[in-house]
Amino acid sequence: xxxxxxFQHVSRHFGSVRAVDDVSLDIAEGEFxxxxxxxxxxxxxxxxxxxGFEQPSSxxxxxxxxxxxxxxxYKRNVNTVFQDYALFPHMTVGENVAYGLMIKGVARAExxxxxxxxxxxxxxxxxxxxxxxxxxxxQRQRVALARALVNQPKVLLxxxxxxxxxxxxxxxxxxELKALQKQLGITFxxxxxxxxxxxxxxxxxAIFNEGKIVQAGSPADVxxxxxxxxxxxxxxxxxxxxxxxxxxxxxPSAWTSLRPEKIRLLATGETLxxxxxxxxxxxxxxxxxxxxxxxxxxxxxxxxxxxxxxxSAAPPEGASVTLVWDAASPVAMExx
Amino acid sequence: MTSAALTPAxxxxxxxxxxxxxxxxxxxxxxxxxxxxxxxVYIGSLFALLLQSFYSLDEFSGLIVHEFTLSTYGHLxxxxxxxxxxxxxxMAALVTVASAFxxxxxxxxxxxxxxxxxxxxxYLAVMMPLWSSYLVKVYAWKLILAKEGxxxxxxxxxxxxxxxxxxxxxxxxxxxxxxxxxxxTFLVFVYIWLPYMILPTQAALERVPKSFIEASADLGASxxxxxxxxxxxxxxxxxxxxxxxxxxxxxxxxxxxxIIGNSRPFIGSTVYALQGTAGDIPLAAAFTxxxxxxxxxxxxxxxxxxxxxxx
Numbered sequence: 304x305x306x307x308x309x310f311q312h313v314s315r316h317f318g319s320v321r322a323v324d325d326v327s328l329d330i331a332e333g334e335f336x337x338x339x340x341x342x343x344x345x346x347x348x349x350x351x352x353x354x355g356f357e358q359p360s361s362x363x364x365x366x367x368x369x370x371x372x373x374x375x376x377y378k379r380n381v382n383t384v385f386q387d388y389a390l391f392p393h394m395t396v397g398e399n400v401a402y403g404l405m406i407k408g409v410a411r412a413e414x415x416x417x418x419x420x421x422x423x424x425x426x427x428x429x430x431x432x433x434x435x436x437x438x439x440x441x442q443r444q445r446v447a448l449a450r451a452l453v454n455q456p457k458v459l460l461x462x463x464x465x466x467x468x469x470x471x472x473x474x475x476x477x478x479e480l481k482a483l484q485k486q487l488g489i490t491f492x493x494x495x496x497x498x499x500x501x502x503x504x505x506x507x508x509a510i511f512n513e514g515k516i517v518q519a520g521s522p523a524d525v526x527x528x529x530x531x532x533x534x535x536x537x538x539x540x541x542x543x544x545x546x547x548x549x550x551x552x553x554x555p556s557a558w559t560s561l562r563p564e565k566i567r568l569l570a571t572g573e574t575l576x577x578x579x580x581x582x583x584x585x586x587x588x589x590x591x592x593x594x595x596x597x598x599x600x601x602x603x604x605x606x607x608x609x610x611x612x613x614x615s616a617a618p619p620e621g622a623s624v625t626l627v628w629d630a631a632s633p634v635a636m637e638x639x
Numbered sequence: 640m641t642s643a644a645l646t647p648a649x650x651x652x653x654x655x656x657x658x659x660x661x662x663x664x665x666x667x668x669x670x671x672x673x674x675x676x677x678x679x680v681y682i683g684s685l686f687a688l689l690l691q692s693f694y695s696l697d698e699f700s701g702l703i704v705h706e707f708t709l710s711t712y713g714h715l716x717x718x719x720x721x722x723x724x725x726x727x728x729x730m731a732a733l734v735t736v737a738s739a740f741x742x743x744x745x746x747x748x749x750x751x752x753x754x755x756x757x758x759x760x761x762y763l764a765v766m767m768p769l770w771s772s773y774l775v776k777v778y779a780w781k782l783i784l785a786k787e788g789x790x791x792x793x794x795x796x797x798x799x800x801x802x803x804x805x806x807x808x809x810x811x812x813x814x815x816x817x818x819x820x821x822x823x824t825f826l827v828f829v830y831i832w833l834p835y836m837i838l839p840t841q842a843a844l845e846r847v848p849k850s851f852i853e854a855s856a857d858l859g860a861s862x863x864x865x866x867x868x869x870x871x872x873x874x875x876x877x878x879x880x881x882x883x884x885x886x887x888x889x890x891x892x893x894x895x896x897x898i899i900g901n902s903r904p905f906i907g908s909t910v911y912a913l914q915g916t917a918g919d920i921p922l923a924a925a926f927t928x929x930x931x932x933x934x935x936x937x938x939x940x941x942x943x944x945x946x947x948x949x950x
Contacts, residue, residue: 356853376856389854393872393945402868403858454858 306365307332307458307490308353313362314514315348322348324514325362330458330492330507332367335484337493337501340511341537349511350460350494355379367457381458382451386466388443390435396422396446397431403454421453422446424483441472448483458490465500477504498538502526510534526562531637535560540608542566548605549633553580557635563597565632566609568618569625576627582607583625589617600624692924703920711921715929720909724929727906730821731889734828735836738885739878741829742836746877747870749837750844765834773831777898780827784818784899791816814901824900828889835884843877844870875946883934890930906930 308330315323323345330336338346351357352364355376364371366379382403390399397418398405404414422428425445435443444464451459461480465473481504484491495501501508502522509519510533518530529535532543542561549559575581584602596611598618609626611617618624658665695708714720749761768776782788794803807813807820814820847870855865893907904912906926913923941947 354853354857356856376853377859377861381857383854383857385850385854387848387850389848389850391851391854391869402855402860406859406864406868450858 305332305367306330307334307367308492309363309365310349310352311363311365313349313352313359313364315345315352315357316360321514323352323359326514326516328509328516328519330490332490333488335481335491335493335504335506337495337505337508338511339495339498339501339508339538341496344511345514346494346496346509346511347462350383350462350492353458353492354381354383354460380456381460382454382456383460383462384444384447384451384464386463388435388447390443390446390450392435394435395431396427396433396435396438399435399446400431400450400453402450407454417453418449421449424452425449425479440467441476444468444476448480452483452487452489456489458492461491461493463495464493465495465497473500480504502538508538510537512537528634529560529636532558532560535634535636542607543636544605544607544633548602549635552582553630554633555635558638559633559635561607561628561633563608563610564595566607566626566628568598568609568611568615569627578630579627580630580633581625581627583623586618586620586622586624589620598624600626602626688924689928690924691920692922692928694921696919696921701918711925714922715925720926723904723906723909726903727890728933730825730828730905731886733825734832734889735882735885737825737829738833738836739840739882742833742840742881743874743878746837746841746844746874749841750847751849765837768830769834774894776831777827777895780823780830781818781899784816784823784826786816786818788816788818818899819901821900824896827895827899828892831895832885832888835888836878836881839880839884840874840877843874843880847873872945879938879941879946883938886937887930887934890933 306329308328310326310328313323313326314321326345326349338349340346348357352359353366353371355371355374355378359372362372366381371379390396391402394402397415400418400421401414404417409417419428419431422431425448427442427445427449430438430442430446435446438446444467447464464480465476468476477500480491480493493501493505505522507520508522508525509516510525511517512533518525518534520528525534525538529538529541535541535543540563542563544554544559544561546556546558548554550556569575569581582602584600584607586598587601587606588599590597590599594613596613596615596617598609598611600607600609607626658668691703692711693707693709695704695706695710696702697704745761745765749758753761783790785791791800791803794800803817806822807816812821814823817823817826851869851873852865855869856862860868891907893905893911896903896905896908906929910923910926913919913926
């Protein structure tokens, strides 16, 4: 599959701060690629390097085989959906969407027709005459999307586009974005700090920390096989267990990650099934969370969290419990 | 549960409670005094003045005839008075345009690039001239622009005295020296009113987020196109606000044209002379209507052109 965006040893320094530090990555054409990381991890700077708002301090960037460094944003065939949407307040919704076409010199009739088509694609037909200030957050987001897509970019960059929306709307937009990406076949590069969003939408996820990509792979891959304590901790919640605990409970001599949903309680009278490991501890907290019950136990000084299915009978605080997991569940990680 | 549990033992501030429940009344109480002040002292006296323009001066006795007439406006549109109006309006327009051109880059730099200490320095530099006396500044300019002043001296030293002489030889705008020419009047007007153009323009540019400029570039606009289609339209309300200041202040000023220039009358100095020595209050009042009407027309045109769409 042809490469849409390629980073080769790209760094971007701001003074002594290494916002992006020797990043190499390939984003395939037609891929939904998520850049996930905490704030200040370099994911947004990477997006801005693709858009052309930043230039790399060193390294090489290619967009569809073309050298991108030194090329200003207005000469790149990529478009961005901004975090604050950046809709022009002195133009109507229709004029906002048609802006890119107007700049290109497309005739008025044609660009109006294309803007209408783009607006109906994001379900905002009939809003062309409104001002951005008259729209809700979700509607503005759709206008920003239409304004970018009407230019038929080769790569669409999305900078935390759902961050300002409330939960219900966010979930709805996640589905719509995903469907839109499938339908259009455009490469989407999506920046977010919300791991749930990244896992549910992306074909591939790159996890950033301190200017570097610490792991990249399919959502299942990064969730099931975190390579480091940082990834285990950041992507979903996990029991990050020190080597001493691991060896004491039949595991390898390394830091391991054990997902809470891989742990269950051993019923009284039940014998430990073959190929399973167990630990006995005292319940310190029980959190009812609707779809699951989160149980926290203290196993001789180590905190272990288990996610029990809803409806299961949770032992009271202070009770002694035996926690069981498949021997294959703990994932050994690099110490960092 | 008794209601006593809801109220603290020492309930005080009956007035606060009263206004809390009737917040509209509080707003009214706050706004009424300044409203009365503006209504009576500013607008009321302005209308009293305008009313005067519909009276006339009895030329024989020198007394004001308190009868409604349009004859004063007839005087206003005599050839010599129209020349004064035209001279003032052209000067005010030129001063406004020049101020806008000088102010915009400064305001743009301050809004886009200046941070922290540089921003403080910018405000200081723009505001400081406003702290010193207007008259001192005008007289200082008189010295700067005089034949023996620093501008002539420097140009002579770098062998460019001929250029100044050529400029001063131009009919109408020229004169015996910079301080006795329209050029001098123009320069001093621009200097004095410039801060009033910079500050609103800077405030307008301050409200243009960086992401707008990036979004425009992202959608394919070159910096020039971005300037024309995004930055300028969004800065326009600020430029208009600034031009209201520079334009109307120039229209009404009566000191600068008396001190610097060729002593030809402007609207302000004419009003000053009419209400003083001549005692022709009606004509003076009619003259003051001119800037108001011009500003009104200007604002209507600006609005029609969409200058306030971004507000």
